[in-house]
Amino acid sequence: MLEIKNLHARIAEDGTEILRGINLTVNPGEIHAIMGPNGSGKSTLSYILAGKEDYEVTEGEILFNGENLLDMEADARAAAGVFLAFQYPIEIPGVATMEFLKTALNAQRKARGEAELSIPDFLKLVKSKAADLNVTMDMLKRPLNVGFSGGEKKRSEILQMALLQPKLCVLDETDSGLDIDALRIVSEGVNKLRSPERSMIVITHYQRLLDHIVPDVVHVLSKGRIVKTGGKELALELEKNGYADYVGEAA
């Protein structure tokens, strides 16, 4: 599914080096958790996977189902099946959520050479997915993420994921800003998408999320490198002892 080989990257604007040789292989159906202290490069990795242009890859490559991901534009990556659930979903005034969902879904279908969904079919699809996530019609009529609470924004992200049916889901601190109930709803939404053909990378600071979304593999990222890889029990250990054992200093 995904192969990251010796990935080095820096911020394009000021040249600050963020990623210093990441190696990561994610097989179909696997869930990988990436944990690590602030500033270790977790969000940068997720942005680079999604195609944000603020970063410059200086070395290494990323293969997605055998294709060179770094050669693809952000929208082409999305159409190919990469989905980033944003840590801070962006508010877009003037674009109704429903309209946005329809545009995104049909753009991806078009890019893949599939027919656009008719409006009734689309509405039926959205309604069924939205109900699972407690996303109301009122929210769908509002401008995208505008005035949404933290929980609503995250639910809206997972709704997009459920609609777009990506092959690789990258969840960037999806648990941030969620209360316990919202965390449960969001996690259930994510778990519903688990399948042998779909892989996930779950980026988080806290073990709590991983109680709900149980990973197959846990990685510790520090200073732009993966410094430790283990099973789900690694997350529990980190929760208890902190990152100090792996990063060489108190986080």
Add this chain to the structure above:
Amino acid sequence: MTTPITLTQAETGLLDRFDAARAGLAGSAPVAALRAEAAAQLRAKGLPHRRVEEYKYSDLRAFLKSAAPLAAAVTEAEAKAALASAGLLGNLDRFRIVIANGTFLPGLSDVAALAAEGVSVTDFSTALAGEGGAALLAQPKSAGSDGVLALNTAFVQGGVVLSVKAGAEIAKPVELIQIAVSEGAQVTRCRVELAEGAQLRLIETFAGNAGAGEINAVFDYVVADKAKLASTRLLTSEAAGAVLATTLSRLGAEAELKTLGFIAGPEFARNQQFVAFAGEHSEAKIYGVSMARGKALADQTLIVDHAVPHCNSREFFKTVLDGEARGVYQGRINVAQHAQKTDGEMMTQALLLSEGAEMANKPELEIFADDVICAHGATCGQIDEDLLFYLRARGIPEAEARTLLVLAFLSEAIEEFGEDDVTDVLEQRVRDWLAVA
């Protein structure tokens, strides 16, 4: 003692045009005197130019290279053919009033149907010839000696007087279309009177102008107590060259005025408005949506006079510029000393799509009362890369994402204006404009 100015070719041409046309222009003797006075102003001051504060960013004198003659009168048959190809509003259910080459054509207008609804439509030039003709050309104080208004007074060919009787609520919108059937300048004036409690939605469109000869259109709104007027004005690519539109609004007590000026296409478009509150507890909501590219100019200028207490005004303007286009927003809210409890909120926002585009935002508050709420703001920026990335990360290609964001930016004003009849028309216009890029 001021030295006489050196007239430009256009100014000389306009004065020649005046001498040639004056005998045939409509109006009583006092009207003729006002016209002569306006022509004298042109001779003395020339066209409005950058050294005149109100035209600092919109130099009409520099833009207008020559003066075309006034458009010649046309027959209804000729106008009918031209109208058939002017589909600005699609199949929107509406009444229509037609002005062609500057002259009202009752035969092509829904005069009888409107009369049945309580709206009388008569020829402005007939009214000018009548006893109160000169009063129809009165200028509000805030307009000062505005050069565009003076040009209108000097040359006005015709237009309509539209009167809605007290309490009449006109269900369908009324389109007032001004169409150029042949080349030449079109100078019109329309007076729209709403008697107490009347309600009207007006859509003002311009079509058929190829750019040879300026369009100078004045709309004079008289909104009586408790009356409600909503007007949408489209200054679009169907009207090329210089398009000068002026609104003079007077509001009685508990009246509501809502306007949206939409600019997309003319090379030199100025939509200027002078709004005066004459009665308490009234509200004016003034919106503007401008788009310009190439070397075009889109100017939205307004002065809102809070002369009485307890009135609200909201001004919300959006501008999108590409190429080397220039956008202008000049908005001034005046609050007189005794106009307490005034609530004024003005915002102008511009989106620049290119390095060469230029926006002049000039919001102004002039407040003499001490118990008022007035706010003003101005922003000018580029498309937010983070928004663009979010949309692209969902699979929306860059060009489509940009269109979506520009549309969203402009739609904020269109949606807040909230005239559902025209929302689709305007948003489609925005899409069409963007598709050309």
